[in-house]
Amino acid sequence: MIGTLNLCPRSLLSLVSVPLLLLLLLAPCAQGNTEIINFMATLAESPDIVLPWTQLNITNREASLNITPVLNSTEVWPQSGIWLTLDLDDPNWSSYNKFTLRASWPASHPCDIYIRTFDPQHVASQLLRNRPLHPTRRKYAHIHVINTGIPTPSSIGEDMTWLRREPVPVTLILEPLLLGVVPQSVVPVITLLSGAVAMMIMIMPTAVGYYNTITIPFKQGLLRRKQE
Structure with missing residues (x-):
């Protein structure tokens, strides 16, 4: 009991770092209704054409x-699912070379979502027939959904396949990746965690001194009993 109260800085750090390390190791194993694709923002030739896509x-x-x-x-x-235009040419995004496109959907819709990105010349050959061509970082994304669920059989023998073709509500988010790996929306969380760790390091000496002070009477009592 006494040994557990005598905490050194290394012990306190272990109490925090070990669970955090386990959480980071287990995080990739978590299964969620999210599909993510990371891609490079490379230059390609394209005419000034606006396609009727989101x-x-x-x-x-x-x-x-x-x-x-x-x-x-x-x-x-190619006509399955939807097509998106990913406009990456804004000057405020010029410093980012890598982006992520994330698709999320409710767990009540059992399905798999697939995302592919394309340069302008791979979308339609007629794009290159329109002149003049201009360099652009614009990309296009094709997203399709495959239903993986099995509908509950009808009590009257009705074909329930139509349930598997009901539209799936999907939320799509485009973000730049900081340093090529960190989504921009995660930065506030990282900042908060960094502040918490910095605060923990600052108060650790005070906490260790407090716990060591508490253990002094117990240590003195134990020494007296051994001497007796």
Whole structure:
């Protein structure tokens, strides 16, 4: 009991660092309704054409869309799902070379979501027929959904396959990656954790001194008993 009260700085640090390390190791194993793709913002040639698709950019980073799923991969075509325009040409994003596109959806919709990004010349060959061409970092994303659920059988024998084709509400978020790995929205959390760690380090000497003061009477009592 006495030994546990005599805490050194290394012991206190272990109490915090070990659970945090375990959390970081287990985090990749967590399964959530989220699909993420990271991609490079490379230059490509493209004409000044605005396609009639939902656009994500620095002022409109998030979109909530309903995507009609398919039942298996054989039904996936370029017309399946949705297409997005990812406008990365804003000067405020010029210092970022890597971005992330994240799709999230409710757990009540059992499905898999797939995301692919394309340069302008890979979207449609007619784009390159329009002149003049200009360098751009704009990308296009194709997102399709495959339903993986099994509907509850109808009591009257009705075909319930239509339930698997109901649109899935999907939230899409475009973000730059700081240092190529950290999403911009995570920065406030990292700042908060860094402040908490700094505060812990500052108060650790005081805490250790307090606990050592508490243990002095117990240590003295134990020494007297041994001498007796």
